Amino acid sequence: MPIRVAIADDDALIRDSLKMILDLDEDIQVVGVCSNGDDVYKLCMEVTVDVILMDIRMPVCDGIVGTKKIKQAFPHIHILILTTFQDDDYIFQALKNGANGYLLKNTPSTKIGEQIKLAYTGTMLIHPDITDKLSGMLRKEERKDLSDYMLTPREIEIIEHISEGYSNKEIANKLYLGESTVKNYISGILNKLELRDRTQIAIFYLKNRT
Incomplete structure (x- = not known):
């Protein structure tokens, strides 16, 4: 289709x-x-x-x-x-x-x-080029500590890859995981951060990374 x-x-x-x-x-x-x-x-x-x-x-x-x-x-x-x-x-x-x-x-x-x-x-x-500018804009907003969200090291790793624009398949290959496992991790991340989609995950990370 x-x-x-x-x-x-x-x-x-x-x-x-x-x-x-x-x-x-x-x-x-x-x-x-x-x-x-x-x-x-x-x-x-x-x-x-x-x-x-x-x-x-x-x-x-x-x-x-x-x-x-x-x-x-x-x-x-x-x-x-x-x-x-x-x-x-x-x-x-x-x-x-x-x-x-x-x-x-x-x-x-x-x-x-x-x-x-x-x-x-x-x-x-x-x-x-836009990613760099976004980081500057986001730093002007209120930041939160990533540790407040009880994220695991693996979840943070996946968040980082999402913010770099990698697809689920590419993340799975990089981390030697199944694509379905990556999807499950992302669902858990969305729930913990109370976000709607991958784009908001990337923006969240750019805003709050140290």
Whole structure:
């Protein structure tokens, strides 16, 4: 079954161009194109969506608010923010709201489908340059001690790998564990930290690491 993708961007040229590119990939099916966050939220209520390409700056409902609404109602949907490097603060807010990473608007067309597929598998897509800036932003917020959460050394190790963008399979290979074991660890981590998804785990670690 192909990955079902929705596109939200107020620029019709970008929407149409992305759809044309993605329609060439037999592993991807574009199920809808929208001009703002509210429209793509409504689309998610009508059809099954796996991944959303979400612009940040849109009228009516921007990508930050749209991401929050969709992740609260449909936590299984993976959201990639469409952005430029100048949108650091917006990226930060979108990631806090549950976005799974971002896609630069100047990304080569040959890479777009690949990044969507990575996001669909749960891989977090954050450029190293943005990771460094995120760390600085997070340090400005209130920090907590990791020891307060009774995390085991193995759990902390997995958290570190998640923050570095590794998939469950890659973490399993690195730690010589079964992929199902890694998934169980992540479920336990989410429960202990009272978080919703992998992206929030990464943000939590970047904020609270020593």
